[in-house]
Amino acid sequence: MNQEKYLDYIVEETQKVLAIDSPTGYTANAAEFVMEEYRKLGYEPQMTTKGGVFVDLGGENKDDGLVLAAHIDTLGAMVCEVKSNGNLKVSPLGGMNPNNAEAENCRIVTRFDGVYSGTFQLNNASIHVNGEYNDTQRKYDDMEVVLDENVSSAEETRKLGIMTGDIVCFDPRTVITESGYIKSRFLDDKLSVGILLGFAKYLKEEHITTKQRIYHHVTVYEEVGHGGAASMPDGVKEMISVDMGCVGEGLACTERQVSICAKDSNGPYNYDVVTRLIKAAKEEDIDFAVDVYPHYGSDVDVALGAGYDIRHGLIGSGVYASHGYERSHKDGVFNTFRLLCAYVK
Known part of the structure; x- marks a missing residue:
């Protein structure tokens, strides 16, 4: 199975969603676009009361469900x-x-x-x-x-x-260079929305039925701290935020890697989830880094704060100059996509 064919789709979808303005509080157009893309892939997305997008991707065990979350709201x-x-x-x-x-x-x-x-x-x-x-x-x-x-x-x-x-x-000012760099405002977190769409396409086209029931939640209030605070289905035991990976002084990750976060400003991520993510990356020879983010919070942190009893993790393509004119690389995108595929095996 050739996973590389999904990379072009991810980058194309990322460019499309970056072109749709969606600051926190004004996300309906971008959410409807994402809804339609899931429909084209053969899914039945639902819009949450808050305006986010929730999708059941299928899988066997509903009593050990996994939510993969990314956010479409921007600064x-x-x-x-x-x-x-x-x-x-x-x-x-x-x-x-x-x-x-x-x-x-x-x-x-x-x-x-x-x-x-x-x-x-x-x-x-x-x-x-x-x-x-x-x-x-x-x-x-x-x-x-x-x-x-x-x-x-x-x-x-x-x-x-x-x-x-x-x-x-x-203005996002999106540019894709010949060397594979992706430059734009708001890669945090529209790049991850593209990755989730690519992952959904992969599951559908490769006819993969996962052992865990898998859901996607594209949230719309992450940037103001309550995106992941609701809409958790019964039976979900685990949630992974697919958000930007931090790149900067004192951290190991580059824009060409997938970052696995061990701890952010809210505390450590679930030890077993982090361990399984590292194990999956090692077994599939995926280029990754493990880092501690000094100034960071995620949708999965918010879900825990809302009282959900879940295991939690955080991964993402390495992004430099966060909350500014951001930069990542197709390699980091592909490594993040591959880690999702390996993790749900």
Whole structure:
């Protein structure tokens, strides 16, 4: 069986879902896209009350079920003030850092009057005018969205239909290099959504019936801390978050590996699950690293906090520059996919 044929599908689906704006709180379009992709694969996905996507992939033992979770919500912002100059003050959705969002193109989604474009800038952003440009700390209070419209007052902006509570979506700038690197905002965690779709395709096309009942949960509030807090079917005993693997100083993982997390800021992952993941990677000669993530939380952490009595784990393709302009590699994607296939054997 040639697993490599699924890699192209994963990358194509990742690119498609990256192109659909889905900051936390504004995920319906992306969720419907994912629902339709599961339908095309022959599954019957359900939308949760919160707006996530839940899929039963089949398998034998419903009393020892496994949920594989990824999240489709991303970082973004919300309009919190229409300023007197016609520009927009915004509040972050999730951990969007203003230092690496500066000068990014964005879209403002109004509730009733369409979508407008703009750019996220420092207040008084011309360095030839602003003598304090270099010394100004980048904070949301000192930054604004400059609209690509002929407005110079709050009244003119409001006439466009823009108001407090509108969603601001930042440009992902997705690029796939000839050397196999995948560069984009929001690989956390749309890259893993692509991997889950590829895994679902693999199970269907290879006619694989797993010993455990397997479910996919594509959550929509992970970036604000309650994505995995609900929708656990009866009989589920285990949950693995497929999220970004951390890459940085002091960690072993690279963008070309699958990362297995042993501990994050909430504590250790289930010892037996981590051990079985490592064992499966070793047996299948999968390139992996085991790391401790110093500043991290996942959907499976949230599920435990919600009171579910489950074993838990976390894996993901290595991603550099997390919550910024992120980078991974097709090798890391393929190693993550292969580890999922090996783990459920």
